[in-house]
Amino acid sequence: MSLTQGVPDTAAGQPDFDGVWRNPRGIWRSLSVVSHKPVGSRFMITAGLFFLVGGIEALLMRVQLARPENRFLDAQTYNDLFTMHGTTMMFLFVVPFIEGLATYLLPVQLGARDQPFPRFNAFNYWCYLFGGVLLYSSFAAAAVPDAGWFAYVPLSSNPYSPGPGMDFWLWGLALVELSGIGAAVEILVLTLRMRAPGMSLARMPVFAWAMLTASGLIVLAFTPLLVATSMLEFDRLLGATFFVAEHGGSPLLWQHLFWIFGHPEVYIMFLPAAGIVSQVVQVHARQRLIGYPFVVLAFVLTAVISLGLWVHHMFTTGLPPLTMSFFTAASMTIAIASGIQVLAWVATIWLGRPRFTVAMMFVVGFIVTFVAGGITGVMVASVPFDQQVHDTFFVVAHFHYVLIGGVVFPLFAALYHWLPKMIGRRLHQRPGVVVFALVFVGFHLTFFPMHLAGMWGMVRRVYTYDPDLGIGGLNLVATVGAFLLAAGVLVFVIDLVVAWRRGAPAGRDPWAGDGLEWGVPSPPPSENFSRIPVVGSRYPLWQPERDRPDRDERARGFDRAPADFRASPTTSILLAEPEAAVHLPTPTFWPLVPALGLAGTAAALIAQAYPVAVAGLVVVAVGVVGWLRRNEAERWPERSGVRVGGLPLDVHGTRAIGWWGAMATIAVLATAGGTILASYHFLQVNATVWPPAPAQRPAAALPAGLLAALVLAAAGALWLGTRAQIRRRTALAVLAVLAAAGLAAGALTVGTYAAAPPAPSRHAYDSMVLLVLVFQAALVIVALVATGLAFLRAAAGGPPGRLRLLVQVAAGYWALTAAWWALASGSLYVVLVG
């Protein structure tokens, strides 16, 4: 019997809890699956395949470098390979794999039935897949990107990279970045709002803390890269001059924007790895993590300081010494955070009763290797040393110690630890030991000699070297090591396939683990928990305490319920008190449609087939409309006033996860806007003339009118969103006024452009004005869509909470648009430096 009341039965007749959670089967229908476990698995499998491809590229480069003046590869192919290897490992393997692992694991660890926005999750996966495929289709088009994974200008600009190679790179990456940001928003909302009742912040699994901090970093760091890649594409496609020094632009701007992303990227990869190690070490040492608050403190410290380190990648660009000294200090400070974590892990092993399982071996291998990589990191944080070894193989050795030792080893530990939970079977111990030995020895044989080769003068990104340098022997050892490392990966893949088919059953809890994931079957059922767990301690399976009986009452309302639709409880941020229930969506193909449209648009723009690009945008629009319509059509439980476990479904404001999702999106847009304005001021300070004479600024009336329209729209939406009771007619009238104000704002944006059309190829100032107006138009469109959705909801009638939520979201977008335009017009129309 359904525990929900006043709900119509499903079409089949009786409500069926298992049927509601069942995912479609078959190759074609499975494309519509949106549940977190299949989507997370797809992320991991796809990223794993890209890892193998990136590894093969590395092996080819190692064969080329095995001896001096080798002719196995020519210079161009070598350039292609180091660009694709770096891009693949950084963008297509590590971050998507980690996000896939978190997508799969976090809801089970936190006691939720799914991610907060499962359809958006599926959309993120499709964007990632299509972005990767687009990038690799450059091989088929014989236009492989060759300007390095950092794509420094002017090397990546039209005069030096004239073909479409860099366009493949830029558009492919844009899709992957979009996916990364989307997945981060999911994880942020999940960890803050969907934990099991009783799982306060102080009881949250440490991996969840790591993913929370890493996701915040993704929002703050990926967004500037998205802006930077858009600016470079403007330069390449429209002849803009953001990075052209002769026209008021600056190649250094690209380096700033790239490394504002690039340095936090290292910690976006490392923080989850540190979370994995913290989880694995306590289970396999059979000891609670020593210094849990200090490890969390170290995560926050690492995340924040990593945002202030980017300049240490630019020590050879001629920056003032004082500027460099700030960043040297910051770079060395981050060692404090790493030191805290290493001490906590070592103390946990020391005080525990460690079992030397394969996962534990990788943890110990990680600690040793990461400490070594950390020490060389402190070395290159010092300006004089960095200036000596910059662009040598010493730096290559350093970052591989950090990225393979610090990230890939923990990922192996994670796989040996959690794969039995995911596939329901155990991997074999003996082949696992062989994998560890090959990977560990192979890794150090490959990368330790590179420190010496770099110190002795071997430069990066050059396809061969002089025999007189005396580094042939070191390179041969490195190549042998690379093949040993590859053999380790091969043995792992074989063992995985064999274990998947014929491994011993893992059972529910093969490691006597501490967290909620070990309390469900392996693999977990589609709904994760037919009964929502209630948590009373940091280690729910080791200390199954209860501290609030009323929470159990609330959770019992979810026992195999509701049976007519998918739902999970939402809880408060601090103490995880149950606050509401969230209606989770079912499988649909709709998320695939806009992703396909975006990929088609990108491909058409690369091919300069502009009508096809427009058609792609139409597909995006159709997909978004179809998706939104489907979402709204499925709101019948909210319309019926259903409560699950006594908790309401139809909520608004901070109790609704939709509000948190919208606020996260606003944070992303605000970061993008901030990046654009910071770029504007950077160019303004560095250009000799700004703006160029004669100034191409429209009369002040248009921007002032635009600001007035935006403030009106924001104020109206805010007023409407805060009204507890409002008549439908009044709501429709206010929303119509809002839409009119928004349309006026859009018209004034176009008018600002038309009054003095910027010529982006003339000067960087014009390029910036164009970018500002394009971004402004995009904000207006987003806010108009949100307002339109609220209007349609009001017109169709329905759940009042849902309507208030939609109006609140629209208010948020209008407020952002108004605030951003106030700042932008302050920048464009007030000359700070003449």
Add this chain to the structure above:
Amino acid sequence: MRRERRDALTIAFVLLGPAAAWLVALGASYAVADASCTLRQSGRGVGLNVPVTILALNAVLAVVPVAAGWVAFRLRQRSPRGRRAGGGTRARAELARFAGVSGIGLAVIFLLGVVLLAVNPLVFWNCQ
């Protein structure tokens, strides 16, 4: 609900306040130093006393980690009393203790970071 909201703001301040202050200190110190050097080199100096400006800026921002550290210390002080109680008070006490310990650590380290930024130009100021 109101208490939870107040606690959320307090814990957000304790965990994020010092971090935000340090980020602003770094960004502002960098912007002042870099912009004044760039403008000076191109003959467009703005007549700013860079070391004094950076010192003053960071002195103001140092108030944030000091205040957050004090709030964290108070949270930590209050928590043992709650621990002896049962029910929801235990969870609240656990959280206060956790936020207090983490907050004190973050305040100390970020205060150190702000102080380092402030004293840097006193010993190292030139545009060459």
